[in-house]
Amino acid sequence: MIYLGALEAGGTKMVLSRLDENGGMLERTSMPTETPEITLPAMIEWFLAHPVTALGIGSFGPVDLRRDSPTYGYITRTPKLAWRDAPLLPVLRDALAIPVGLDTDVNAAAMAEAELGAAKGLDSCLYVTIGTGVGGGLVIDGKPVHGLTHPELGHQLLRPDPRDPMPQGSCPYHEGCLEGLAAGPSLQKRWGRPAWELPPDHVAWDIEAGYLAQMCHNAIMSFSPEKIILGGGVMQQDFLIPMVREKTVALLGGYLAHPAVEDGLKDLIVAPGLGIHSGVMGAWLLAKRAIGQ
Ligand code: ADP
Numbered sequence: 546m547i548y549l550g551a552l553e554a555g556g557t558k559m560v561l562s563r564l565d566e567n568g569g570m571l572e573r574t575s576m577p578t579e580t581p582e583i584t585l586p587a588m589i590e591w592f593l594a595h596p597v598t599a600l601g602i603g604s605f606g607p608v609d610l611r612r613d614s615p616t617y618g619y620i621t622r623t624p625k626l627a628w629r630d631a632p633l634l635p636v637l638r639d640a641l642a643i644p645v646g647l648d649t650d651v652n653a654a655a656m657a658e659a660e661l662g663a664a665k666g667l668d669s670c671l672y673v674t675i676g677t678g679v680g681g682g683l684v685i686d687g688k689p690v691h692g693l694t695h696p697e698l699g700h701q702l703l704r705p706d707p708r709d710p711m712p713q714g715s716c717p718y719h720e721g722c723l724e725g726l727a728a729g730p731s732l733q734k735r736w737g738r739p740a741w742e743l744p745p746d747h748v749a750w751d752i753e754a755g756y757l758a759q760m761c762h763n764a765i766m767s768f769s770p771e772k773i774i775l776g777g778g779v780m781q782q783d784f785l786i787p788m789v790r791e792k793t794v795a796l797l798g799g800y801l802a803h804p805a806v807e808d809g810l811k812d813l814i815v816a817p818g819l820g821i822h823s824g825v826m827g828a829w830l831l832a833k834r835a836i837g838q
């Protein structure tokens with residue numbers, strides 16, 4: 546039996562798992578993301594106590610994914626300052642002396658959804674998480690898209706809603722980007738209470754669904770994905786998905802003649818098929834691929 550390690554590296558917490566070769570969960574732990582000096586040795590210690598043949602990392606970003614780069618596997622320009630330029634992959638790979646696979650957290654989740662979840666059997670899907678931030682992973686022809694660096698879908702610019710009291714959003718880099726307008730902390734900042742305390746009939750949700758619909762419209766027009774999968778903490782408000790579908794249909798404006806649109810996008814814009822497990826299964830797939838499986 547081969548054991549595989551999965552690391553879901555987040556800006557708030559690190560989730561470490563050991564799984565078997567069939568994806569069965571064996572052990573799992575989590576630790577807060579403190580500084581690299583504290584957290585990297587703690588993760589190494591855990592994986593030495595729970596040995597694995599290979600490790601897969603789905604990481605928060607931005608992260609350097611260019612294999613020929615001297616800083617491959619480093620976190621780069623993160624707003625989480627202690628982790629800026631932190632050598633996440635090389636430190637783990639050298640200490641554990643095993644093959645390590647890496648992608649963004651959302652590309653990993655998109656891969657898992659494409660192989661095992663809501664987009665199983667399809668060639669393409671977009672996975673978007675709306676949580677502490679907004680990120681998107683794109684799989685095309687069965688492969689996660691990296692391109693120049695990796696997509697940063699959360700930082701696309703949107704058209705502000707005239708009813709929005711905070712139309713500039715809260716991203717330190719961009720005025721009016723999706724993450725700054727639609728992530729959980731942005732909802733809290735705008736409305737003065739946590740997102741989960743806003744009642745379903747609050748105008749906040751109509752505005753939120755509108756921003757997510759603009760993203761879906763842009764994604765459909767840019768990439769033509771066969772599924773758009775919406776996950777993350779904010780999407781726990783399950784009345785949101787139907788609102789996003791309806792508003793996306795309206796934004797498409799009848800331009801796209803396809804049965805998926807006639808069907809109200811019911812099969813195109815969906816919740817994750819793997820529930821909250823897309824991230825860990827994505828990291829597990831990266832570990833498998835690191836040893837050629
Ligand atoms: P992360 O993005 O850190 O990986 P999550 O996807 O769970 O984690 O997102 C956490 C954010 O999602 C919280 O900051 C909060 O704003 C929002 N959130 C969490 N639970 C809910 C909920 N039930 N309804 C709406 N928003 C929520």
Ligand code: ZN
Nearest residue numbers: 700716719722
């Ligand atoms: Zn931004």
